[in-house]
Amino acid sequence: MILRYLFRRILLLGATVLVSSLIIFLICRLLPGDVARVLLGREAGEAALAALRAELGLDRPLLVQYLDWLRGFVLGDWGIAYSTRQPIRPLVLERLGNSLLLAGATLLLALPLGIGLGVWAGWRAGKPDDALINVSLLSVTGLPEFVTGLLLIDLFAFRLRWLPANSSIRPDATLGEIAPQLALPAITATLVLLAYIARLTRTGVINELSQEYVRTAMLKGLTPLTILRRHVLRNALLPTITVIAISLGWLISGLIVVENVYNYPGIGRLLTFAIDRRDLILLQAIALITVVIFAVANLLADLMYALLDPRIRLGDE
Amino acid sequence: MATAILEIENLSVEYHAGRRKLPVLREICLSVAAGETLGIVGESGSGKSTLGLAVLRALPANGRISAGRVLLDGVDLAQTQGATLRRLWSRSLRLIPQNPLAALNPTLKIGAQLVEAIGGRRDAAEAQAAALLARVQIADPERVMRSYPHELSGGMQQRVLIAMALHGAPRLLVLDEPTTSLDVTTEAAVIDLLADLIAERQPASLFISHNLGLVARIATRTAVLYAGEVVEIAPTTTLFQQPRHPYTQGLLRSLPHPGLRYDHHPLQPIEGAIPAPGTLPAGCVFAPRCPLADDRCRRERPPLLAIAPHHATRCHYWHRVMLDGALPAFVVPTTVPSDAPLLTTHRLSKTIAQRQSLTDIARGKPAPAVQALSEVNLTIHRNRILGIVGESGSGKTTLARCIIGLTPPSGGAIELLDIPLAPLIHQRPREHVRRLQMVLQNPQEALNPALTIGEALRRPLIRLGGLDSKTAANRVPDLLRLVKLPPEYAHRRPNQLSGGEKQRVAIARALAATPDLLVLDEAVSALDVSVQAAVLNVLADIKERTGIAYLFITHDLAVVSYLADDVVVMYRGQIVEQGPVAAVLRPPLHPYTEALLAATNPRGVRLREADATGTAPAQGCPFQPRCPRAIGEICRATPPPWREAGVGHRIRCHIPLADLQVAQTHNEPISSEH
Numbered sequence: 005m006i007l008r009y010l011f012r013r014i015l016l017l018g019a020t021v022l023v024s025s026l027i028i029f030l031i032c033r034l035l036p037g038d039v040a041r042v043l044l045g046r047e048a049g050e051a052a053l054a055a056l057r058a059e060l061g062l063d064r065p066l067l068v069q070y071l072d073w074l075r076g077f078v079l080g081d082w083g084i085a086y087s088t089r090q091p092i093r094p095l096v097l098e099r100l101g102n103s104l105l106l107a108g109a110t111l112l113l114a115l116p117l118g119i120g121l122g123v124w125a126g127w128r129a130g131k132p133d134d135a136l137i138n139v140s141l142l143s144v145t146g147l148p149e150f151v152t153g154l155l156l157i158d159l160f161a162f163r164l165r166w167l168p169a170n171s172s173i174r175p176d177a178t179l180g181e182i183a184p185q186l187a188l189p190a191i192t193a194t195l196v197l198l199a200y201i202a203r204l205t206r207t208g209v210i211n212e213l214s215q216e217y218v219r220t221a222m223l224k225g226l227t228p229l230t231i232l233r234r235h236v237l238r239n240a241l242l243p244t245i246t247v248i249a250i251s252l253g254w255l256i257s258g259l260i261v262v263e264n265v266y267n268y269p270g271i272g273r274l275l276t277f278a279i280d281r282r283d284l285i286l287l288q289a290i291a292l293i294t295v296v297i298f299a300v301a302n303l304l305a306d307l308m309y310a311l312l313d314p315r316i317r318l319g320d321e
Numbered sequence: 322m323a324t325a326i327l328e329i330e331n332l333s334v335e336y337h338a339g340r341r342k343l344p345v346l347r348e349i350c351l352s353v354a355a356g357e358t359l360g361i362v363g364e365s366g367s368g369k370s371t372l373g374l375a376v377l378r379a380l381p382a383n384g385r386i387s388a389g390r391v392l393l394d395g396v397d398l399a400q401t402q403g404a405t406l407r408r409l410w411s412r413s414l415r416l417i418p419q420n421p422l423a424a425l426n427p428t429l430k431i432g433a434q435l436v437e438a439i440g441g442r443r444d445a446a447e448a449q450a451a452a453l454l455a456r457v458q459i460a461d462p463e464r465v466m467r468s469y470p471h472e473l474s475g476g477m478q479q480r481v482l483i484a485m486a487l488h489g490a491p492r493l494l495v496l497d498e499p500t501t502s503l504d505v506t507t508e509a510a511v512i513d514l515l516a517d518l519i520a521e522r523q524p525a526s527l528f529i530s531h532n533l534g535l536v537a538r539i540a541t542r543t544a545v546l547y548a549g550e551v552v553e554i555a556p557t558t559t560l561f562q563q564p565r566h567p568y569t570q571g572l573l574r575s576l577p578h579p580g581l582r583y584d585h586h587p588l589q590p591i592e593g594a595i596p597a598p599g600t601l602p603a604g605c606v607f608a609p610r611c612p613l614a615d616d617r618c619r620r621e622r623p624p625l626l627a628i629a630p631h632h633a634t635r636c637h638y639w640h641r642v643m644l645d646g647a648l649p650a651f652v653v654p655t656t657v658p659s660d661a662p663l664l665t666t667h668r669l670s671k672t673i674a675q676r677q678s679l680t681d682i683a684r685g686k687p688a689p690a691v692q693a694l695s696e697v698n699l700t701i702h703r704n705r706i707l708g709i710v711g712e713s714g715s716g717k718t719t720l721a722r723c724i725i726g727l728t729p730p731s732g733g734a735i736e737l738l739d740i741p742l743a744p745l746i747h748q749r750p751r752e753h754v755r756r757l758q759m760v761l762q763n764p765q766e767a768l769n770p771a772l773t774i775g776e777a778l779r780r781p782l783i784r785l786g787g788l789d790s791k792t793a794a795n796r797v798p799d800l801l802r803l804v805k806l807p808p809e810y811a812h813r814r815p816n817q818l819s820g821g822e823k824q825r826v827a828i829a830r831a832l833a834a835t836p837d838l839l840v841l842d843e844a845v846s847a848l849d850v851s852v853q854a855a856v857l858n859v860l861a862d863i864k865e866r867t868g869i870a871y872l873f874i875t876h877d878l879a880v881v882s883y884l885a886d887d888v889v890v891m892y893r894g895q896i897v898e899q900g901p902v903a904a905v906l907r908p909p910l911h912p913y914t915e916a917l918l919a920a921t922n923p924r925g926v927r928l929r930e931a932d933a934t935g936t937a938p939a940q941g942c943p944f945q946p947r948c949p950r951a952i953g954e955i956c957r958a959t960p961p962p963w964r965e966a967g968v969g970h971r972i973r974c975h976i977p978l979a980d981l982q983v984a985q986t987h988n989e990p991i992s993s994e995h
């Protein structure tokens with residue numbers, strides 16, 4: 005049963021990725037602009053262009069190109085970036101690693117803080133401190149990332165000179181060297197995520213507090229804090245788990261702005277780079293790997309939820 | 322009467338809704354002795370739960386005791402706070418709520434939740450929890466303690482809460498509709514258990530219910546609540562035999578009594594509806610609905626007047642409240658229809674695969690599949706009412722859904738006027754859809770809140786009745802009148818109607834298509850007795866006038882015997898007995914029918930609870946594991962045969978008919994083996 009469920013989910017995941025790959029491929033190919041022209045410049049002659057197209061395989065039928073690309077992707081040969089003439093796979097994976105690092109650091113900050121604030125606000129719903137938390141979170145989220153980012157850089161990097169404004173990470177850097185580089189981008193991303201997590205947690209807590217089992221717990225003579233800790237939290241945080249897993253996918257792909265503000269060498273910045281250079285093959289690889297991460301994060305979220313909530317039933321329908 | 326340990330003096334409670342204060346309880350005075358059970362009855366919204374929660378100091382955040390005292394052993398609970406209140410909660414004050422599943426934490430195991438209530442050292446508490454579970458007749462305490470709430474049946478969940486409420490030495494026990502969510506058979510067993518435990522532990526108990534029959538079985542005295550006031554209080558037998566308040570009398574007249582039929586003694590529902598909090602009339606709160614009301618009543622609020630020892634009523638004209646003489650029971654002549662059947666099912670079967678939780682899978686439990694219907698043969702005739710009875714899980718609703726075409730049967734056939742019906746509703750010709758209509762238990766789900774009543778009624782008239790929109794609009798007032806609603810209601814929306822009114826609209830909408838058969842799935846079960854009486858009268862009236870047939874699904878045997886011509890008794894997806902209502906119910910012959918009827922009798926047979934996870938035995942009689950009359954190996958091994966017990970009356974049991982009849986005429990006690 006469980007194996008069948010897993011098998012079905014993985015099959016579904018495969019299908020999602022396959023369909024996405026086709027869409028990504030088509031969009032990239034239908035985008036205006038000729039790769040050969042971009043690479044060789046305006047002055048290049050027709051013959052040189054044709055030669056380059058043949059070299060890159062761009063003169064073959066679309067279907068063949070697609071199948072070839074897909075086969076390569078699955079087998080680990082992601083091709084050579086047009087723009088840098090480097091193999092794509094190590095490049096993307098290295099950047100992905102950096103992005104994961106940033107996402108991890110962000111979650112490490114955002115989760116305890118967001119959940120803590122959310123629980124507090126939900127517990128004290130309607131009271132002044134709840135309102136204060138809500139208003140401050142809203143105002144922080146209201147600012148776009150590049151504004152918060154620039155403000156933080158101005159404060160910590162230029163005025164206080166505590167942290168570097170530019171986060172370039174060398175591949176052989178140690179954790180101690182990386183930490184200060186990570187700090188500002190992670191804080192910026194945290195501010196974006198914080199309100200979301202906090203609001204979700206707050207709603208969960210308020211919802212659970214109105215459940216009848218809370219009255220049962222109260223009538224056992226438990227103190228309010230025990231009721232919160234033992235009864236409310238677990239149930240209130242269950243829905244949050246799914247969101248966290250999904251936001252992991254979002255974090256990795258959605259940090260474009262943050263990565264660009266700090267010049268952070270993550271997948272988001274690689275994406276901007278690829279778009280800039282019209283590097284379609286690089287773009288394709290980034291888009292597809294993002295889709296894979298999204299799909300896996302979703303699957304993990306569902307499994308985790310089912311494991312933590314004994315009521316969830318797996319099966320058909 | 323023994324000295325009271327609970328004394329409620331002039332208790333008033335209000336809720337805050339936005340900036341408005343809504344008084345919901347006014348000057349309640351009650352006292353209860355140790356070991357005594359005081360019944361609290363009244364329509365929905367009369368303030369019963371509010372009273373129970375107020376004395377426990379467990380009102381929702383927007384509720385407040387605005388005046389009065391609640392003395393428990395001389396201590397005023399209304400003034401208690403903080404740690405003192407928490408100590409009282411854990412030691413003395415207990416609640417058994419209506420919905421046991423909601424009252425248990427869904428993600429904690431039963432054992433942990435019990436241990437937490439008991440407190441103290443963990444192993445000692447665990448041992449005590451197991452003992453308590455055994456005391457509330459849970460067969461396998463260890464297994465139950467390791468289970469999550471949703472893995473238990475409703476009856477088991479409620480037993481767990483009873484165990485939780487009865488550890489230590491409770492002084493005050495509030496039971497808020499503790500059996501409303503349970504099957505009749507389970508309800509009977511739980512009520513017996515509660516009566517036992519109250520006698521044993523001697524708390525002062527408030528038993529809140531809208532079910533008068535139930536209150537009569539457990540409460541020595543009963544208070545009737547109306548619009549937040551106690552309007553009458555008396556020893557329960559006195560209250561039922563000599564009510565001295567028009568409202569109490571109205572409630573009693575709304576009840577279908579055994580032996581009374583709709584065509585000879587129609588129910589007398591109370592007209593009108595309970596006033597909303599904050600809109601109380603100036604004089605007597607009941608005046609707008611009272612048949613005896615006059616100017617004095619509308620001007621002057623009657624006091625709660627003691628009119629006999631232990632009997633008090635809040636009515637100026639209590640001596641005019643006429644007592645009903647005992648009504649003669651009317652024996653239904655057993656009629657057999659002669660016309661061709663309207664609808665027949667042939668060996669109708671349905672298997673439903675169940676889903677599984679990840680934890681169950683991890684524990685290696687096999688995926689369950691339930692035989693919801695198994696070879697069901699039944700016949701419905703025009704102008705007749707067929708009642709379907711049985712516990713939950715007996716397949717009643719699946720049967721209804723198969724007939725209407727909401728779920729495809731796994732085997733067998735359904736014929737409408739000898740023409741086979743397509744399995745699903747969208748495969749059926751419009752004419753078939755028109756002829757078969759259904760009303761659900763919960764009108765809330767059935768009515769679209771965005772449509773006015775008029776629009777909701779016009780749709781089926783146009784779509785199924787084939788009328789143009791103008792003619793359809795003209796028909797709407799007729800439909801509303803048919804269900805005894807004023808035509809102006811066409812302009813209202815569902816949220817402006819009461820539950821009973823919504824259900825009448827749902828019936829009117831089903832009737833708009835002029836069906837031949839109306840399937841009613843527990844259509845009156847969620848309604849207050851007075852509202853239920855009104856809806857039952859409407860149904861009887863429509864049948865007499867139009868010759869429509871009803872398939873009436875209910876767990877309430879009193880309603881079936883009041884309304885139905887024929888009855889089908891189902892157990893675990895099988896029919897175990899069917900026939901004319903008088904032949905089946907009076908006296909009951911099949912052991913299961915007998916047990917269903919006995920559930921409302923204080924000294925009747927009790928069934929072991931159905932195991933939520935167990936399935937019926939593969940061979941033999943499906944009822945065998947719980948049958949009090951089982952006769953041994955043959956019941957276990959061989960499926961019982963159908964026996965003809967009279968014209969149109971069939972019974973499925975190994976016990977020979979003559980023996981079953983003898984057992985009933987001598988009213989032989991069943992040799993109980995548990």
Ligand SMILES: Nc1ncnc2c1ncn2[C@@H]1O[C@H](COP(=O)(O)OP(=O)(O)OP(=O)(O)O)[C@@H](O)[C@H]1O
Nearest residue numbers: 336345364365366367368369370371372381383598
């Ligand atoms: N938290 C609340 N806020 C405002 N009004 C409420 C609240 N709870 C109940 N009420 C109102 O108070 C009145 C009494 O409600 P209560 O639940 O005590 O009735 P009840 O007799 O228990 O009804 P039922 O039989 O439906 O359970 C109703 O009009 C109800 O709408």
Ligand code: SF4
Nearest residue numbers: 605608611618636637
């Ligand atoms: S006081 Fe008047 S209105 Fe109220 S119940 Fe008595 S007779 Fe009816």
Ligand code: SF4
Nearest residue numbers: 942945948956974975
């Ligand atoms: S066949 Fe046996 S088990 Fe079944 S109802 Fe009859 S006596 Fe009971």
Ligand SMILES: [Mg+2]
Nearest residue numbers: 369370371497
């Ligand atoms: Mg209630």
